Amino acid sequence: MMAATPPTVGDITAFLEQWAPPGLAASWDNSGLQVGRAGRAVTCAVIALDCTPQVVAEAKERGAELVLTHHPLLFKPPRTLTDGHPVSAVALALAEAGVALYSIHTNLDAAPGGVSFALARALGLRDVAFLAPLETRPLRKLVVYVPESHADAVRRAMGAAGAGRIGAYDDCAFELRGHGWFTPRPEASPYLGASGGPTERVAEARIEAEVTSWNLSRVLAAVRDAHPYEEIAYDVIPVEQPFRNAGYGAVGTLPDPEPLRHFLERVADALHAPGLRHVGDASRTVARVAVCGGSGTEFLGAAISARADAFVTADVTYHRWFDALGPAGEPRIALIDAGHYETEAVAETLLADALRSRFPEVEWRVASHPTNPVSLFVRR
Numbered sequence: 001m002m003a004a005t006p007p008t009v010g011d012i013t014a015f016l017e018q019w020a021p022p023g024l025a026a027s028w029d030n031s032g033l034q035v036g037r038a039g040r041a042v043t044c045a046v047i048a049l050d051c052t053p054q055v056v057a058e059a060k061e062r063g064a065e066l067v068l069t070h071h072p073l074l075f076k077p078p079r080t081l082t083d084g085h086p087v088s089a090v091a092l093a094l095a096e097a098g099v100a101l102y103s104i105h106t107n108l109d110a111a112p113g114g115v116s117f118a119l120a121r122a123l124g125l126r127d128v129a130f131l132a133p134l135e136t137r138p139l140r141k142l143v144v145y146v147p148e149s150h151a152d153a154v155r156r157a158m159g160a161a162g163a164g165r166i167g168a169y170d171d172c173a174f175e176l177r178g179h180g181w182f183t184p185r186p187e188a189s190p191y192l193g194a195s196g197g198p199t200e201r202v203a204e205a206r207i208e209a210e211v212t213s214w215n216l217s218r219v220l221a222a223v224r225d226a227h228p229y230e231e232i233a234y235d236v237i238p239v240e241q242p243f244r245n246a247g248y249g250a251v252g253t254l255p256d257p258e259p260l261r262h263f264l265e266r267v268a269d270a271l272h273a274p275g276l277r278h279v280g281d282a283s284r285t286v287a288r289v290a291v292c293g294g295s296g297t298e299f300l301g302a303a304i305s306a307r308a309d310a311f312v313t314a315d316v317t318y319h320r321w322f323d324a325l326g327p328a329g330e331p332r333i334a335l336i337d338a339g340h341y342e343t344e345a346v347a348e349t350l351l352a353d354a355l356r357s358r359f360p361e362v363e364w365r366v367a368s369h370p371t372n373p374v375s376l377f378v379r380r
Protein backbone atom coordinates (compact mmCIF):
# COMPACT_ATOMS: atom_id res chain seq x y z
CA MET A 1 0.00 0.00 0.00
CA MET A 2 1.32 3.45 -0.87
CA ALA A 3 1.56 6.02 1.89
CA ALA A 4 -0.64 9.10 1.40
CA THR A 5 1.16 12.08 -0.13
CA PRO A 6 2.10 14.42 2.70
CA PRO A 7 0.56 17.91 2.60
CA THR A 8 2.71 20.85 1.59
CA VAL A 9 3.44 23.96 3.62
CA GLY A 10 0.94 25.69 1.32
CA ASP A 11 -1.80 23.11 2.03
CA ILE A 12 -1.34 23.64 5.76
CA THR A 13 -1.26 27.43 5.58
CA ALA A 14 -4.34 27.49 3.29
CA PHE A 15 -6.24 25.52 5.95
CA LEU A 16 -5.09 27.91 8.70
CA GLU A 17 -5.97 30.96 6.60
CA GLN A 18 -9.53 29.71 6.05
CA TRP A 19 -9.89 29.87 9.82
CA ALA A 20 -7.81 32.99 10.45
CA PRO A 21 -7.65 34.97 7.18
CA PRO A 22 -4.55 37.21 6.84
CA GLY A 23 -7.00 40.08 6.26
CA LEU A 24 -7.87 39.91 9.98
CA ALA A 25 -4.28 40.73 10.97
CA ALA A 26 -3.39 44.17 12.35
CA SER A 27 -1.79 46.54 9.84
CA TRP A 28 1.55 46.55 11.74
CA ASP A 29 1.70 42.75 11.90
CA ASN A 30 3.80 40.41 9.79
CA SER A 31 1.94 37.12 9.91
CA GLY A 32 2.37 34.54 7.16
CA LEU A 33 5.13 32.46 5.62
CA GLN A 34 8.36 33.95 6.98
CA VAL A 35 10.99 31.51 5.72
CA GLY A 36 10.83 28.65 3.25
CA ARG A 37 8.92 27.35 0.26
CA ALA A 38 5.15 26.82 0.08
CA GLY A 39 5.64 23.68 -2.02
CA ARG A 40 7.72 21.82 0.59
CA ALA A 41 6.12 18.56 1.76
CA VAL A 42 5.58 18.31 5.52
CA THR A 43 5.75 15.07 7.51
CA CYS A 44 6.62 16.62 10.88
CA ALA A 45 6.16 20.13 12.31
CA VAL A 46 7.03 21.87 15.57
CA ILE A 47 4.53 24.32 17.07
CA ALA A 48 5.76 27.03 19.45
CA LEU A 49 4.77 30.47 20.68
CA ASP A 50 8.11 31.93 19.50
CA CYS A 51 10.79 30.82 17.06
CA THR A 52 13.87 30.57 19.28
CA PRO A 53 17.23 28.89 18.50
CA GLN A 54 16.06 26.02 20.76
CA VAL A 55 12.91 25.56 18.65
CA VAL A 56 15.00 25.45 15.46
CA ALA A 57 17.31 22.88 17.08
CA GLU A 58 14.29 20.78 18.07
CA ALA A 59 12.88 20.98 14.52
CA LYS A 60 16.21 19.80 13.07
CA GLU A 61 16.51 17.01 15.62
CA ARG A 62 13.00 15.76 14.84
CA GLY A 63 13.45 16.05 11.08
CA ALA A 64 10.62 18.62 10.92
CA GLU A 65 10.10 20.56 7.68
CA LEU A 66 7.97 23.30 9.29
CA VAL A 67 7.97 25.46 12.39
CA LEU A 68 4.64 27.08 13.19
CA THR A 69 4.64 29.99 15.64
CA HIS A 70 2.19 32.54 16.96
CA HIS A 71 4.72 35.38 17.16
CA PRO A 72 6.43 36.33 13.89
CA LEU A 73 10.23 36.06 13.89
CA LEU A 74 10.69 38.81 11.28
CA PHE A 75 9.15 42.20 11.94
CA LYS A 76 11.68 44.72 10.69
CA PRO A 77 13.29 43.59 7.41
CA PRO A 78 16.79 42.33 8.32
CA ARG A 79 19.62 44.11 6.44
CA THR A 80 21.71 40.94 6.30
CA LEU A 81 21.13 37.21 6.63
CA THR A 82 24.08 36.32 8.83
CA ASP A 83 24.66 34.92 12.28
CA GLY A 84 25.57 38.41 13.50
CA HIS A 85 22.09 39.25 14.79
CA PRO A 86 19.80 37.02 16.91
CA VAL A 87 16.83 37.28 14.52
CA SER A 88 18.70 36.88 11.23
CA ALA A 89 20.74 34.04 12.79
CA VAL A 90 17.52 32.10 13.46
CA ALA A 91 16.21 32.83 9.94
CA LEU A 92 19.54 31.70 8.46
CA ALA A 93 19.53 28.50 10.55
CA LEU A 94 16.00 27.69 9.32
CA ALA A 95 16.95 28.33 5.69
CA GLU A 96 20.15 26.26 5.98
CA ALA A 97 18.18 23.36 7.47
CA GLY A 98 15.41 23.65 4.85
CA VAL A 99 12.84 24.25 7.60
CA ALA A 100 9.97 26.62 6.77
CA LEU A 101 8.59 29.09 9.32
CA TYR A 102 4.97 30.21 9.29
CA SER A 103 3.53 32.64 11.85
CA ILE A 104 -0.14 33.10 12.60
CA HIS A 105 -0.30 36.11 14.87
CA THR A 106 -2.97 38.83 15.15
CA ASN A 107 -5.16 37.04 12.60
CA LEU A 108 -5.34 34.11 15.06
CA ASP A 109 -6.01 36.57 17.90
CA ALA A 110 -8.99 37.96 15.97
CA ALA A 111 -10.33 34.69 14.51
CA PRO A 112 -13.40 32.91 15.89
CA GLY A 113 -12.17 30.33 18.39
CA GLY A 114 -8.76 32.04 18.39
CA VAL A 115 -6.22 32.63 21.16
CA SER A 116 -8.51 34.50 23.58
CA PHE A 117 -11.24 31.87 23.18
CA ALA A 118 -8.66 29.19 24.04
CA LEU A 119 -7.64 31.27 27.07
CA ALA A 120 -11.30 31.59 28.13
CA ARG A 121 -11.69 27.81 27.79
CA ALA A 122 -8.55 27.22 29.88
CA LEU A 123 -10.10 29.32 32.67
CA GLY A 124 -13.34 27.32 32.47
CA LEU A 125 -15.52 30.17 31.13
CA ARG A 126 -18.89 29.48 29.51
CA ASP A 127 -21.01 31.35 26.97
CA VAL A 128 -17.89 32.90 25.50
CA ALA A 129 -18.23 35.76 22.98
CA PHE A 130 -15.87 38.34 21.46
CA LEU A 131 -14.99 41.19 23.82
CA ALA A 132 -14.41 43.93 21.23
CA PRO A 133 -15.22 44.12 17.52
CA LEU A 134 -12.53 44.55 14.86
CA GLU A 135 -11.64 48.21 14.35
CA THR A 136 -11.54 47.77 10.61
CA ARG A 137 -14.70 47.51 8.55
CA PRO A 138 -13.91 44.58 6.24
CA LEU A 139 -17.44 43.91 5.01
CA ARG A 140 -18.58 44.72 1.46
CA LYS A 141 -21.93 44.22 -0.20
CA LEU A 142 -21.51 42.61 -3.59
CA VAL A 143 -24.39 43.20 -6.00
CA VAL A 144 -24.41 41.19 -9.23
CA TYR A 145 -26.85 41.49 -12.16
CA VAL A 146 -27.38 38.21 -14.00
CA PRO A 147 -29.93 36.86 -16.53
CA GLU A 148 -32.58 34.80 -14.73
CA SER A 149 -31.38 31.64 -16.52
CA HIS A 150 -28.07 31.85 -14.62
CA ALA A 151 -29.25 33.40 -11.34
CA ASP A 152 -29.14 30.19 -9.30
CA ALA A 153 -25.72 29.19 -10.66
CA VAL A 154 -24.21 32.61 -9.85
CA ARG A 155 -25.78 32.72 -6.37
CA ARG A 156 -24.49 29.22 -5.59
CA ALA A 157 -21.01 30.07 -6.92
CA MET A 158 -20.91 33.17 -4.70
CA GLY A 159 -21.81 31.11 -1.64
CA ALA A 160 -19.32 28.37 -2.48
CA ALA A 161 -16.56 31.02 -2.73
CA GLY A 162 -17.41 32.27 0.77
CA ALA A 163 -19.91 35.10 0.17
CA GLY A 164 -22.85 35.50 2.53
CA ARG A 165 -21.39 34.04 5.74
CA ILE A 166 -23.26 35.68 8.61
CA GLY A 167 -22.78 34.23 12.09
CA ALA A 168 -23.55 30.52 11.91
CA TYR A 169 -25.19 30.80 8.46
CA ASP A 170 -23.67 30.19 5.03
CA ASP A 171 -24.94 31.18 1.56
CA CYS A 172 -26.90 34.22 2.85
CA ALA A 173 -28.09 36.17 -0.21
CA PHE A 174 -30.96 38.34 -1.40
CA GLU A 175 -32.45 38.34 -4.87
CA LEU A 176 -34.69 40.76 -6.74
CA ARG A 177 -36.12 40.22 -10.21
CA GLY A 178 -36.31 42.95 -12.84
CA HIS A 179 -35.07 43.85 -16.29
CA GLY A 180 -31.71 44.87 -17.64
CA TRP A 181 -31.07 46.78 -20.87
CA PHE A 182 -28.00 46.97 -23.09
CA THR A 183 -27.09 47.82 -26.67
CA PRO A 184 -24.17 45.73 -28.05
CA ARG A 185 -21.72 47.80 -30.10
CA PRO A 186 -20.32 46.20 -33.31
CA GLU A 187 -17.11 45.05 -31.51
CA ALA A 188 -19.08 43.27 -28.73
CA SER A 189 -19.66 39.48 -28.58
CA PRO A 190 -22.93 39.42 -26.60
CA TYR A 191 -24.34 36.29 -25.01
CA LEU A 192 -27.84 37.59 -25.90
CA GLY A 193 -28.71 39.75 -28.93
CA ALA A 194 -26.46 40.64 -31.86
CA SER A 195 -23.23 42.63 -32.27
CA GLY A 196 -24.19 46.12 -33.39
CA GLY A 197 -27.78 45.02 -32.86
CA PRO A 198 -30.77 46.69 -31.25
CA THR A 199 -31.18 47.39 -27.54
CA GLU A 200 -31.92 44.20 -25.59
CA ARG A 201 -34.32 43.96 -22.66
CA VAL A 202 -33.53 40.89 -20.55
CA ALA A 203 -35.23 39.39 -17.49
CA GLU A 204 -32.46 39.63 -14.90
CA ALA A 205 -31.91 38.98 -11.21
CA ARG A 206 -30.07 41.32 -8.86
CA ILE A 207 -28.24 39.12 -6.32
CA GLU A 208 -26.64 40.65 -3.25
CA ALA A 209 -24.48 39.08 -0.58
CA GLU A 210 -21.97 40.21 2.03
CA VAL A 211 -18.32 39.53 1.25
CA THR A 212 -15.19 40.20 3.31
CA SER A 213 -12.57 42.44 1.69
CA TRP A 214 -10.01 39.63 1.69
CA ASN A 215 -12.40 37.23 -0.03
CA LEU A 216 -13.71 39.66 -2.66
CA SER A 217 -11.38 38.71 -5.51
CA ARG A 218 -12.13 34.99 -5.00
CA VAL A 219 -15.89 35.62 -5.06
CA LEU A 220 -15.61 37.84 -8.15
CA ALA A 221 -13.62 35.12 -9.92
CA ALA A 222 -16.38 32.61 -9.08
CA VAL A 223 -19.00 35.04 -10.41
CA ARG A 224 -17.05 35.44 -13.68
CA ASP A 225 -16.90 31.64 -14.09
CA ALA A 226 -20.65 31.17 -13.54
CA HIS A 227 -21.93 34.28 -15.35
CA PRO A 228 -22.66 34.04 -19.11
CA TYR A 229 -22.08 37.72 -20.04
CA GLU A 230 -18.98 39.16 -21.69
CA GLU A 231 -19.26 42.22 -19.42
CA ILE A 232 -20.66 41.66 -15.96
CA ALA A 233 -22.46 44.51 -14.21
CA TYR A 234 -21.70 44.44 -10.47
CA ASP A 235 -21.27 46.84 -7.56
CA VAL A 236 -19.02 46.59 -4.53
CA ILE A 237 -20.45 48.70 -1.71
CA PRO A 238 -18.69 49.39 1.63
CA VAL A 239 -20.68 48.23 4.65
CA GLU A 240 -20.48 50.15 7.91
CA GLN A 241 -21.51 47.37 10.33
CA PRO A 242 -18.71 45.73 12.34
CA PHE A 243 -17.69 42.25 11.23
CA ARG A 244 -19.20 39.90 13.80
CA ASN A 245 -17.24 36.78 12.84
CA ALA A 246 -14.00 38.22 14.25
CA GLY A 247 -12.85 40.44 17.09
CA TYR A 248 -10.45 40.87 19.98
CA GLY A 249 -10.48 39.30 23.41
CA ALA A 250 -13.29 37.19 24.81
CA VAL A 251 -15.83 37.47 27.59
CA GLY A 252 -17.74 34.72 29.36
CA THR A 253 -18.99 33.54 32.75
CA LEU A 254 -17.67 31.20 35.40
CA PRO A 255 -19.85 28.12 36.06
CA ASP A 256 -20.10 29.30 39.69
CA PRO A 257 -19.23 32.80 40.94
CA GLU A 258 -16.24 32.82 43.30
CA PRO A 259 -14.31 35.39 45.36
CA LEU A 260 -11.40 37.05 43.57
CA ARG A 261 -8.90 35.26 45.83
CA HIS A 262 -10.15 31.91 44.48
CA PHE A 263 -10.27 33.22 40.94
CA LEU A 264 -6.60 34.26 41.18
CA GLU A 265 -5.72 30.69 42.18
CA ARG A 266 -7.76 29.40 39.24
CA VAL A 267 -5.87 31.67 36.82
CA ALA A 268 -2.43 30.81 38.22
CA ASP A 269 -3.19 27.06 38.16
CA ALA A 270 -4.75 27.01 34.69
CA LEU A 271 -1.98 29.07 33.09
CA HIS A 272 0.93 27.65 35.13
CA ALA A 273 1.72 31.24 36.11
CA PRO A 274 4.36 31.59 38.83
CA GLY A 275 2.74 34.84 39.99
CA LEU A 276 -0.01 37.31 39.09
CA ARG A 277 0.16 41.09 39.34
CA HIS A 278 -3.28 42.48 39.92
CA VAL A 279 -5.55 45.25 41.09
CA GLY A 280 -8.76 44.20 42.82
CA ASP A 281 -10.64 43.52 46.02
CA ALA A 282 -9.81 39.95 47.11
CA SER A 283 -13.26 39.38 48.64
CA ARG A 284 -15.27 40.68 45.67
CA THR A 285 -17.22 38.06 43.71
CA VAL A 286 -16.10 37.21 40.21
CA ALA A 287 -18.77 35.85 37.86
CA ARG A 288 -18.22 37.51 34.49
CA VAL A 289 -14.68 37.43 33.12
CA ALA A 290 -13.02 39.16 30.17
CA VAL A 291 -9.73 37.88 28.77
CA CYS A 292 -7.26 38.92 26.10
CA GLY A 293 -4.16 36.84 25.46
CA GLY A 294 -0.92 38.87 25.29
CA SER A 295 -0.85 42.68 25.41
CA GLY A 296 -4.54 43.39 25.78
CA THR A 297 -4.70 46.42 28.08
CA GLU A 298 -6.25 48.55 25.32
CA PHE A 299 -9.41 46.47 25.85
CA LEU A 300 -9.74 47.34 29.56
CA GLY A 301 -12.51 49.84 28.71
CA ALA A 302 -14.32 47.15 26.70
CA ALA A 303 -14.03 44.76 29.66
CA ILE A 304 -15.54 47.38 31.99
CA SER A 305 -18.32 48.14 29.47
CA ALA A 306 -19.01 44.40 29.18
CA ARG A 307 -19.59 44.46 32.98
CA ALA A 308 -16.79 41.97 33.56
CA ASP A 309 -15.79 41.51 37.20
CA ALA A 310 -12.25 40.58 36.17
CA PHE A 311 -10.03 41.11 33.11
CA VAL A 312 -7.13 38.72 32.55
CA THR A 313 -4.44 39.91 30.14
CA ALA A 314 -0.71 40.75 30.13
CA ASP A 315 1.86 43.53 29.72
CA VAL A 316 0.01 45.96 32.00
CA THR A 317 2.21 49.05 32.44
CA TYR A 318 2.31 51.03 35.67
CA HIS A 319 -0.01 53.88 34.68
CA ARG A 320 -2.49 51.47 33.08
CA TRP A 321 -3.25 49.95 36.50
CA PHE A 322 -4.79 53.26 37.59
CA ASP A 323 -7.37 52.95 34.79
CA ALA A 324 -8.86 50.00 36.71
CA LEU A 325 -9.66 52.29 39.64
CA GLY A 326 -12.77 54.37 40.27
CA PRO A 327 -12.98 58.02 41.38
CA ALA A 328 -12.31 57.16 45.05
CA GLY A 329 -9.43 54.85 44.18
CA GLU A 330 -11.60 51.73 44.53
CA PRO A 331 -11.11 48.89 42.00
CA ARG A 332 -13.81 49.08 39.32
CA ILE A 333 -12.70 45.71 37.96
CA ALA A 334 -10.11 43.14 38.96
CA LEU A 335 -7.29 43.68 36.45
CA ILE A 336 -4.93 40.71 36.32
CA ASP A 337 -1.59 40.52 34.50
CA ALA A 338 -0.86 36.81 34.16
CA GLY A 339 2.14 37.19 31.82
CA HIS A 340 2.40 37.39 28.04
CA TYR A 341 3.71 33.85 27.58
CA GLU A 342 1.31 32.40 30.16
CA THR A 343 -1.80 33.92 28.54
CA GLU A 344 -0.77 32.89 25.03
CA ALA A 345 0.82 29.46 25.50
CA VAL A 346 -2.72 28.10 24.90
CA ALA A 347 -2.13 28.99 21.22
CA GLU A 348 0.25 26.03 20.92
CA THR A 349 -2.35 23.38 21.84
CA LEU A 350 -5.06 25.29 20.00
CA LEU A 351 -3.06 25.01 16.76
CA ALA A 352 -1.89 21.45 17.47
CA ASP A 353 -5.47 20.21 18.05
CA ALA A 354 -6.84 21.87 14.89
CA LEU A 355 -3.97 20.62 12.73
CA ARG A 356 -3.98 17.08 14.14
CA SER A 357 -7.63 16.64 13.20
CA ARG A 358 -7.19 18.12 9.69
CA PHE A 359 -3.78 16.58 8.86
CA PRO A 360 -3.51 13.41 10.97
CA GLU A 361 -0.77 12.09 8.67
CA VAL A 362 1.62 14.83 9.88
CA GLU A 363 3.46 14.51 13.19
CA TRP A 364 2.54 17.69 15.11
CA ARG A 365 4.85 18.36 18.05
CA VAL A 366 4.40 21.14 20.57
CA ALA A 367 7.85 22.57 21.49
CA SER A 368 9.19 20.56 24.42
CA HIS A 369 10.51 23.64 26.30
CA PRO A 370 8.69 26.91 27.00
CA THR A 371 9.99 29.69 24.76
CA ASN A 372 9.36 32.29 27.52
CA PRO A 373 12.62 34.18 28.17
CA VAL A 374 11.29 35.64 31.45
CA SER A 375 11.53 34.05 34.89
CA LEU A 376 10.05 35.36 38.10
CA PHE A 377 12.10 35.71 41.28
CA VAL A 378 9.87 35.60 44.34
CA ARG A 379 11.45 36.66 47.65
CA ARG A 380 10.76 34.15 50.41
Ligand SMILES: [Zn+2]
Nearest residue numbers: 294295340344
Ligand atom coordinates in the same frame (compact mmCIF):
# COMPACT_ATOMS: atom_id res chain seq x y z
ZN1 LIG B 1 1.74 37.75 21.95
